[in-house]
Amino acid sequence: MSTGALYAALAFALWGLFPLFFKQLAAVPAPQILAHRIVWSLAFVLLVLGVRRQWSWLLSLRHRPRVVGAFAVSGLLLATNWLTYIGAVNSGHVIDSSLGYFITPLVNVLLGFTVLHERPRPFQWAAVVLAACGVVWLTVLAGELPWIALVLAASFGAYGLMRKIAVLGPLEGLALETMLLAPLALLALLFWFAQGSTTFPMPDVAANAWLVASGPVTAVPLLLFAAGARRISLTTLGLMQYIGPTLQLALGVWLYHETFGSQRLLGFTLIWLGLALYSAEDWWASRQQNLLPAA
Numbered sequence: 120m121s122t123g124a125l126y127a128a129l130a131f132a133l134w135g136l137f138p139l140f141f142k143q144l145a146a147v148p149a150p151q152i153l154a155h156r157i158v159w160s161l162a163f164v165l166l167v168l169g170v171r172r173q174w175s176w177l178l179s180l181r182h183r184p185r186v187v188g189a190f191a192v193s194g195l196l197l198a199t200n201w202l203t204y205i206g207a208v209n210s211g212h213v214i215d216s217s218l219g220y221f222i223t224p225l226v227n228v229l230l231g232f233t234v235l236h237e238r239p240r241p242f243q244w245a246a247v248v249l250a251a252c253g254v255v256w257l258t259v260l261a262g263e264l265p266w267i268a269l270v271l272a273a274s275f276g277a278y279g280l281m282r283k284i285a286v287l288g289p290l291e292g293l294a295l296e297t298m299l300l301a302p303l304a305l306l307a308l309l310f311w312f313a314q315g316s317t318t319f320p321m322p323d324v325a326a327n328a329w330l331v332a333s334g335p336v337t338a339v340p341l342l343l344f345a346a347g348a349r350r351i352s353l354t355t356l357g358l359m360q361y362i363g364p365t366l367q368l369a370l371g372v373w374l375y376h377e378t379f380g381s382q383r384l385l386g387f388t389l390i391w392l393g394l395a396l397y398s399a400e401d402w403w404a405s406r407q408q409n410l411l412p413a414a
Contacts, residue, residue, distance in 0.1 A: 123350020127359050130344035133336075135366025138216075138375070140336055141208045143329045147318045149206040151311060152333065154304040155319065156201060159334025161297035167338070168294060176291050186286055187295070193281035194296035200274040207267045213371030214379055218257075219271025220364035221390055224397060225250045226276035234280060240404065246397035253389030260382055289345035293338060358398055 144152050168174065180187055207216040225247050231237035239247070258264050285292055311317040320327050368387075371377045 123347045124359070125347070126343045127347030127351060128362060130340040130347060131359055131362035132366065133340040133343070135363040136370075137204070137336075138208045138213045138367060138370050140329075140332075141205055142375075144205075144326075144333075145209045146326075147330070149202055149209060150307065151318055152205050152330070153198060153202045154307045155330045156205075156333040156337055157198070157297050157300045157304040158308070159331050160293065160337045161301050161334075163334035163338045164290060164294040164297065167290060167342075173291070176287060177295075180295070187299070189281060189285065190287070190292065190295045191299050193278055193285070193292070194300045196274050196278040196281065197296055198300055200271060200278060203267060203270045203274065207271070211375065211377060212267050213367055213375055214377045215265060215267040216271060217364040217367035217371060218265060218387070218390070219268035220275070220367070221361070221387075221394060222250055222254070222268065223272045223275050223279075224360065225393060226272045227279060228397070230276050230280050240400065242396055242400035246393040246400070249393030249396065250390045253386045253393065256389060257383065257386035260386065289341055290338075293341060358402070361394065 141152070204216055207213070228239050228243050228247055232239055254265065254269075282289075282292060287295060308317065308319070318326070319330055372379045
């Protein structure tokens, strides 16, 4: 249990510290960072699969085109999420990106209701309403929808839904997703190179190293998360997921000095109240379920 909690906490903490990493690549256009992230993530997971000699799943895909199609969709959702996040961080919208991951659990409730026909409990609906009020307030305050947060929440929520019904594990799934995305990423990199607009390789060795490091930086938290998720309850995992956006919010406010006045705080507070209600209700339901006598 304690080992699982440590793995999960490390995964969420690393995700929360991602702005520190991507800020090092602020001079590189977001689409190029995305392409490198896909290519080097694939290289890293293939290395891990090679060390573990874990290839049998790949051979089985020859007769499972629907599985490949499903992972093509999840790969596009993942690429959308990555591109939006990178662009947000490097354009000074770290707080907006944290908002996206704060509301993702409540987006999951809506996706479960609309796609999986789950029946949210009354307090879960109340949590969604509170969060929606917060989003409406932030929209009125800014004069436009918080698109960055909504795209991040929708893409990651939909990605989580696809992976929930997937038949491959985290490592194999990421490998297949990046395999399907890699040809497009490589074509884009070759095009930029031919146009003379590529930023790789650069004379600055450190800048090249940051781009190459995007592979393990992407894969390692995912593997830690998978290892932690197998060892702790879903309720504990759900509560720990707020580590990431909390760290991002702290970085946006205190390190990057993004605007976060009292009026904006009100919108976030409504969303946090919704998350608190959602988490408390989920914990209570899990506790009541554990108290039921075994059949």
